Amino acid sequence: MIRPCRVLGCGAHTTRYGTFCPTHKSNLRRHGHAEQTAVTKAELAPFVALVRKRIEKNADNATWAHSEARWQTVVDHARAILGEAKRGVPGNRYERTAASEVVVLGEAVTPRAITETVFAMYLLQEHDLRRLRSDEAFRAQLIHRLRGLTEANVDEWPGGRAKRLQRDIPPRAVLIMAQWIGEALGGVGVHLARLEARDREARAASAAGLAEAMRELQ
Ligand SMILES: [Zn+2]
Incomplete structure (x- = not known):
């Protein structure tokens, strides 16, 4: 039966x-939520910059090396899954798609760029709770931005550079990838997002203190 679309104010038919x-x-299939739009590289850039600042400020801290090692563990896990597939061991095809996507990233992108992008997504989520419409949308955008780190995932449209689109992978494979990455790096991501919130509040408090002091100037 054809009805109006469930998205409020859409007006189109199902x-x-x-x-x-x-x-x-x-949208639901590609972005994890019917009303989710793709997080662009430009949109994530300020959050990547914040992550880099945090890393610079704590250059000697072992968090970064641990995080990169954890990503490497995800890549190794993915390689093991692909190895089994090659030997003819039966397995889940979505898990195998996820594994081959992880291996592509592992080969084409530095661990530092991967971890920066993952952490930046947690900062974006903390900064604007409404930008990512659900957990599924967060996961889909996390994987979208990671896959955007390599040209390997981009299809050129016939006729040139006007429109470049990331090749889709099944939502279930996205979910599996996001789960591996979340388990490896989510804890650090959440912690870094909290640090940003803390610093933002401290800056606001200090600005309020200054404003208060200025009001008392004679
Ligand atoms: Zn609609």
Whole structure:
């Protein structure tokens, strides 16, 4: 039955068997939520810059090396899964897709760039709770930005550079990838996001203190 799309204010009609119109249905599949839009590289850039600042400020701290080693463990795990696939061991195909995506990243991107991007996503989420519409949307955008770190995942459209799109992978493979990465780096990501919030509050308090002091000037 064709009905109005479930997204409030959309006004379009659903596909024959769905609850969303084609656009919102595609958003749900690609971005993890019907109303989620893709987080762009430019949008994430200020948060990557904050992560780099934090790393610079704590250059001798072992958190960064530990984090990169944890990412390397994810890559090794993925390689093991692909090895089993090669030997003909039966396995889950979404897990194997996730594994091959992780191996591509492991080969094409530095561990530092991976960890910076992961942490930046946690900072973005903390900074604007409404930007990522659900846990699924967070996971989908996390993987979207990570896969955006290499050209290997981009399809050129015929006729040139006007439109470049990341090749899709099944949502279940995205979920598995995000789960591995979240287990490896989520704890640090959450902690770094809290540090940003703390510093932001301290700056606001200090600005308020200055404003208060200025009001008392004679
Ligand atoms: Zn719609």
